[in-house]
Amino acid sequence: MPLISVVIPACNAEQTIxxxxxxxxxxxxxxxxLLVINDGSQDSTLDVVNHITDxxxxxxxxxxxxxxxxxxxxLYQASGEYVSFLDADDLWxxxxxxxxxxxxxxxxxxxxxxxxxxxxxEKGQFLRRGSYITVNGDVYAKLLLVDFVESGxxxxxxxxxxxxxxxxxxxxxxxxxxxMWLRLAARYQFVAVPLPQILYRVCLNSMSANVLRQEVASxxxxxxxxxxxxxxxxxxxSYSLANRYKCLTFMALQRTPERQQGLAAAKFLGxxxxxxxxxxxxxxxxxxxLKIIIIVLLPPQQAQMxxxxxxxxxxxxxxxxxxxxxxx
Numbered sequence: 001m002p003l004i005s006v007v008i009p010a011c012n013a014e015q016t017i018x019x020x021x022x023x024x025x026x027x028x029x030x031x032x033x034l035l036v037i038n039d040g041s042q043d044s045t046l047d048v049v050n051h052i053t054d055x056x057x058x059x060x061x062x063x064x065x066x067x068x069x070x071x072x073x074x075l076y077q078a079s080g081e082y083v084s085f086l087d088a089d090d091l092w093x094x095x096x097x098x099x100x101x102x103x104x105x106x107x108x109x110x111x112x113x114x115x116x117x118x119x120x121x122e123k124g125q126f127l128r129r130g131s132y133i134t135v136n137g138d139v140y141a142k143l144l145l146v147d148f149v150e151s152g153x154x155x156x157x158x159x160x161x162x163x164x165x166x167x168x169x170x171x172x173x174x175x176x177x178x179x180m181w182l183r184l185a186a187r188y189q190f191v192a193v194p195l196p197q198i199l200y201r202v203c204l205n206s207m208s209a210n211v212l213r214q215e216v217a218s219x220x221x222x223x224x225x226x227x228x229x230x231x232x233x234x235x236x237x238s239y240s241l242a243n244r245y246k247c248l249t250f251m252a253l254q255r256t257p258e259r260q261q262g263l264a265a266a267k268f269l270g271x272x273x274x275x276x277x278x279x280x281x282x283x284x285x286x287x288x289x290l291k292i293i294i295i296v297l298l299p300p301q302q303a304q305m306x307x308x309x310x311x312x313x314x315x316x317x318x319x320x321x322x323x324x325x326x327x328x
Contacts, residue, residue: 002056004032004082004097004156007074009067010049011039013088016201018048019124023091023199025054029098033058037074040064045088068176071152072167075159083159090153091120091199100156103191110137111161111188112181115197117150122203130200134192140185143178144225144236146243151200152177161188174210174217182225202254211252211264218244242276245269253291257303262295 006024010017017036024034036049038061049059060077062070071085082101086092100113107113117130133148142148149155165183168176184190222244226237245268252265269288273279295303 002031002033002080004029004084004101005074005078005080005159006032006034006097007037007071007078007083007085008034008088009037009039009070009074009085010041010045010088011064011067011070012041012043012045014041014043014045014048016089017045018052020086020088020091021049021052021057023093024086025052025056026094027092027097028095029101032056032097033078033080035060035074035077037062037070037077039066039070066170067152068168068170068172072170075162075167078159081159082156083162084156086153087151087201089201089203090151091124091201092153093195093197093199095195096197097156099193099195099197103193104156104158107136107189107191109189110191111158112155112184112190113157113193114149114155114190115193115195117154117198117200118196119202120199122201124199124201127202129196132194132196134194136191137189138185139190140182140229141233141236143182143185144229144233144240146240147178147181147247149177149181151198152180153200154198155181157184158188172217172220174214175221176217178218179221179224182221186228211248211261211268214251215248215268218248238275242272242274242279245272245275246279249288253288253295256300257295257298257307258300259296262292266292266296 008017008020021034034057036057036059038046038059040063046061049057060073062073075083082104084097096115100115103113104110116132119127119130121127130150131148135142135148161184165187169179172179222237222240226234249265249268249272252261252268255261269292279285291307294306298306
């Protein structure tokens with residue numbers, strides 16, 4: 001029986017799934033099974049996977065039901081003591097499983113080990129570093145403020161803990177990863193591996209790029225989490241909302257500059273400021289506002305040309321620096 005089960009949900013992932021699988025097969029830790037959950041793919045995803053020869057790969061095909069259901073189907077099929085999920089367009093560095101497993105073995109009270117994340121583009125080229133937040137032990141309060149795990153492709157989790165809390169919430173249209181980490185953090189300790197080991201691929205047509213869907217789901221997660229959180233943490237709710245709206249602003253401004261995206265970014269930024277007025281003092285605010293104005297007022301092609309010529313406007317990563325709110 002393998003020690004680790006790796007679950008890859010895949011729906012129409014023919015362009016990237018081979019790279020994702022190869023990043024698993026290159027792991028320095030080899031005692032794993034790789035479960036590919038084919039979620040009703042209509043392209044050649046299944047053919048790509050079938051042409052990869054490795055006895056550790058197991059393929060399960062189902063009618064399309066979405067990523068949440070696919071992850072839970074993979075969890076049901078998993079036999080390892082530990083489970084890690086990998087989206088079919090993301091990548092791992094070679095020592096990801098080895099170092100996370102060692103962290104859990106050294107910290108028997110922890111149920112979740114997570115690493116740092118970097119973003120790559122559709123061609124696999126480096127885009128930006130992640131937040132690189134390192135928190136150990138009881139991380140629940142910090143996780144209410146910001147999803148520092150950053151990606152569903154990140155943690156290694158004890159399977160018993162996943163089964164105890166009931167797997168992923170299949171009713172959520174998005175933000176299911178953050179919801180899962182919060183439910184785990186409410187009962188178990190986390191341990192951090194302070195190394196960038198997850199390469200999160202930013203694809204403009206991915207589910208995570210649908211910012212309005214992300215907003216609805218994020219509000220559901222926040223409301224439910226604070227309904228269950230102790231009284232001592234209720235003061236964090238406005239900061240949690242502000243941080244989430246900062247993320248949504250950033251996501252909206254990453255996409256192709258279209259008026260609808262600019263209007264969404266303006267709405268999200270306004271709600272972020274409403275919940276955290278200290279943002280009005282942020283030096284990056286004027287750059288963000290100017291980019292929003294350009295996207296809203298100019299045709300997409302002209303907006304893209306102007307933003308490309310003025311790199312300082314397109315580089316709004318500084319906005320993410322305000323995610324690490326410390327209200328304690």
